[in-house]
Amino acid sequence: MSHIRTESWRIDRRHALRAMGTCIALPMLECMVPLRAAEQTVTPRRSAFIYLANGVHSLNYQITKPGRDYDFSRSLKPLEKHRQVITPVSGLHHPGSLGHHHNCINIWLTGGKIGAAHRNTISVDQKMAGVTA
Known part of the structure; x- marks a missing residue:
């Protein structure tokens, strides 16, 4: 049976102290975040353009009733929850x-x-x- 002091798995004391020092310093890294990161950012405006190539029945992807109270077609129904932020344009x-x-x-x-x-x-x-x- 070998002696415990000769095992290769032992961690060097200096290495352990350095690692602990790093762990203690980690919370201080949060103070390095720029001050602007704490400001409320404005959500950027987005747009999406969907190209329907030949072979797709494009009427399935158009609104069925125009105007402010537009109706989504069956294919567009999943977008219903985003109605307040969507302005559909179709039929171009x-x-x-x-x-x-x-x-x-x-x-x-x-x-x-x-x-x-x-x-x-x-x-x-x-x-x-x-x-x-």
């Missing part, structure tokens, strides 16, 4: 995208024209970011 149409379903995703937020000289403009989400930032 871009005639330049007809028949180009693979390319439409490039232009649907900009209104750009598909063609050989395709050149996009600023998109709706970029414009909103500039206004709400």
Whole structure:
């Protein structure tokens, strides 16, 4: 049987003291948080744009009754609990995208024209970011 002082599992006393000192100092790290972190932050405005490609029945994802008292369609019902912070916009149409379903995703937020000289403009989400930032 080997002597307990020769076991490799023993912790060095200096190492243990250093570790305890670190544990004691940890609560002081909370004071290093910037003062602005305690301020109430304003919830940022958000926007979401959902592209419904060909093969999806888009009427399932539109509100069924327009206006302030709009009704959610069956597919949008899970959003009902967020009604107070949602402004749905649906039924938009871009005639330049007809028949180009693979390319439409490039232009649907900009209104750009598909063609050989395709050149996009600023998109709706970029414009909103500039206004709400």
